[in-house]
Amino acid sequence: EPEVTQTPSHQVTQMGQEVILRCVPISNHLYFYWYRQILGQKVEFLVSFYNNEISEKSEIFDDQFSVERPDGSNFTLKIRSTKLEDSAMYFCASRQVIISGAFFGQGTRLTVV
């Protein structure tokens, strides 16, 4: 069964450092997302991406965040200068069409120290 894969599964970084979280969505999917979940809390929307551009973003997704789909298969989330409050589980998701469910990856646990 096709799945969304995310790497790394866990990343520890120092405050102020840049991190790149990587995702490989399901190959025939057209819509891509990043969400995050601070431990035990709500799943928060960050950004959606369609047709090689951002289609929606939340207030969380400020200038420190960026996304890229550099080669038609990978989908990355970059945080330029990490803050302690960026510590969370980050989930990538993709879906084929607008009415289908989204498939989520297993997540990357980001710990900022």
Added chain:
Amino acid sequence: GNSVTQMEGPVTLSEEAFLTINCTYTATGYPSLFWYVQYPGEGLQLLLKATKADDKGSNKGFEATYRKETTSFHLEKGSVQVSDSAVYFCALSATGNQFYFGTGTSLTVIP
């Protein structure tokens, strides 16, 4: 705006008990509705979905019916198992394409 309100947890049930987790929504347009499940230490798995009013989504013994008149999408299962212990999230997708998630309901099933 768009939002999802879920029944507060945690919920603890004995094995073979009947499960209901309430979910109501507010949405612009005609949303699609989803239930996701998150097992400990894992990602979000799509459990079931419904894309229009009166649709019933079902999977692994779980069911939910899209009720437009009550703006609800309650999750039910007739007989829960220990392996159903997880956090359940109700979600919608409406205008635009992002998903709006509820706060999650933790279910623990005891033998």
